[in-house]
Amino acid sequence: MNNRFLPIGIQDFEKLRTFNNVYVDKTRYIYELARTSSPYFLSRPRRFGKSLLLSTMEYYFRGKKDLFKGLAIENMEKDWVEYPVVKISFGANSYATHDKLLSVLDDMLNDLETKFGFEKNSEDPAIRLKHLIQSANEKTGKQVVILIDEYDKPILDALYTEYEEQNRQELRSFYSPLKDCDQYIRFLFITGITKVSHVNIFSGLNQLNDISLTQSYSSICGVSESELEKYFMPEIEALAQSQEMSIEETKAKLAQMYDGYHFTHNVEGVYNPFCLLKCFSDKDFGSYWFESGTPSLLVKTLQNQPLELTTIINGRKAKEDQFKNYDPDSKNMLPVIYQSGYLTIKDFDKAKRIYTLDFPNREIEDGFINILLKKFVTVPYDDLGLAIGNLCDALELHDLDKALNIIKSAIA
Template structure:
């Protein structure tokens, strides 16, 4: 059996030992990108989607390494008689904690590229000047325009995103480096820039008006990641005993206006371990994102189905960071569809798959609970409530949970009077426990706060902060709106659950359960 390329392997290493690896051929995209003779391209994708591997593919193609493309699309669809000098810039390794560390890294990258291309280090006084001189020198000595590949261009900023002052300084340093592209245009053949985030052209690529952003170009939607057909074809021996429906629900679903893809890291680790686990999610902890969600009072259940404009999910900047922007660019939200209509471009967003839904809601709970043992006890007890069809027992469970949150946490976050906060807690518990839960569930009479499905039973929730409304208003809303009619069919059991909170007590004040009369 072939070995799997678990982890990040270089294109060169994989192609030197092709029999040891599964390889999903993405080389056709190299040809497609170069059909116009070159250009400046930008691609944003979440971490561990194969951006670095694709850059290695570009590098070997431009260097003319035909031997690495045996059996791949590009073998017979590329001019192997011409090679180009390649400069590769990567900020993927290490963590940048200061401006000095970034400057040292840039100097090391420049030295490495001079060595790889067999030229001496330029003598210009500034790093920007040395970079420009290197491009000009390579063009002159090889008589071929230069290819520049930039990997993880934004990582130095993201490493210190919590420190706005430092992030701005690092942004300006990088802006100075990337400004070389404009001045070196006459010497460049092809430029490809990748990263997790999409910072605005103004903030990082000022003056580079010909930068082609292919992040939301449907033609390149699967330039990184595996489509389901690719998985079925390349890993057919591994898929024999796999529950395909569960596999797709867990790992497929990332989309950028084109075909849905799997994260390669998930696929490879699943075939190695044969267990449904959040492999990709566990490669990083979204602490800053979770803290921002709390600070901006983000309504977590809205992630099920949310409509956002292109501007909000587009460019990120240190001076203007929104939860929705980070959720999309880091891979926790994906595009479900482009909304029809004239004028403003809008997208329907949601979780890409079950891995993200279960993991992110669970991580948000960890941020709130602090006592992980108590959280797990409550999650386990929730199963008993649903299994025994005893929704009244949920009251004690959630009262216990809210009582365990330190008062100082509310002081810092000022969420006690925020209705969506309490609904988010319930939602996260249900979602992280694997229950089928819908938030803002639409009916002909309006939107119910939340509905949870278990076997043949539907639980419909309404949440209120009673300082902002009268006692009993939550159940009154459920009766008035008749939400349950949406699920009133033979064999379905329905419970209406009204949950009212006290802002002063920071806990559940009233918890009422009723079975509606269904004519």
């Protein structure tokens, strides 16, 4: 354990490998994806390792073979060709206004132009992106790899404000060269929390391959049950000793608290990696996901449409199109709740093609009830004892009628 370091908050693959952090090897997925030139999209909740995945892709396409020693891809990749990489990340800023989005786009494009040695050729971000892609291809003689992280954040930050539509239109324009420059692009990978309708954002990029619910990529982010035992047995043993529990009891408690995410049906459950690492670091079963901040997207949605709370507790039946795509013009909040990580797939009726969605684990269920419902539902302490504790008890006992009555009374 002395030389083992947990990569809490580390999103750069080179830093992770250089400082000997534990790495759950996802490189076989990257190799499989890289074998094609299809543009890909992946939706996952926050704190699920999307940024680290893209960073790993970046160093792979830059041909940094030494960073991948001992990993699956070392023996799978024979050529290690270096490609020009254009990486765009919206995760580090806030985009509450259109001017802020324009400012960040200008800064990002300035950095990329400096990196490749190009001059700014326009004030229009879309024109600059197109010039960047074409010029990088001409300068290196190789097609360009484009990695876009948290593509939807400028929209989500401005949700339900006057700037939402402005930011959406700006991004639609900014992303438009991705279709026109297809001949110059070797690989395109886009991540986000939500899958906003492509009609609104990726106009013309209809061939985008969404792998969010694809069985073969269900564990591309997060830590699967088999990976937990393969990579973290020393941490499990230390946690068990600290909590005065057996190994099996500790594993069961970990599963109860942080496991349970299923991004399609009939697949191995996935642990939230951030919460798992924090638990191992603190040697305590805390509620780390909520402590790191409640997603503004979910808060804004609940504020805008609170009555829909009654439709998501104790299991929700839904068809794929009801939770897969988020339409900003729709009043359906289910995609927001699911894609934010508060619900996950628990069952699937093959004959009817109907999914059952529910809370993935105890941490999320308790957090949703104790934090979000307390924030948005005022429960009266009257003669009937309609307290928040009663609501927790009702859900614990799967007493749906009682839970609904409490919520309806509070928001009436």
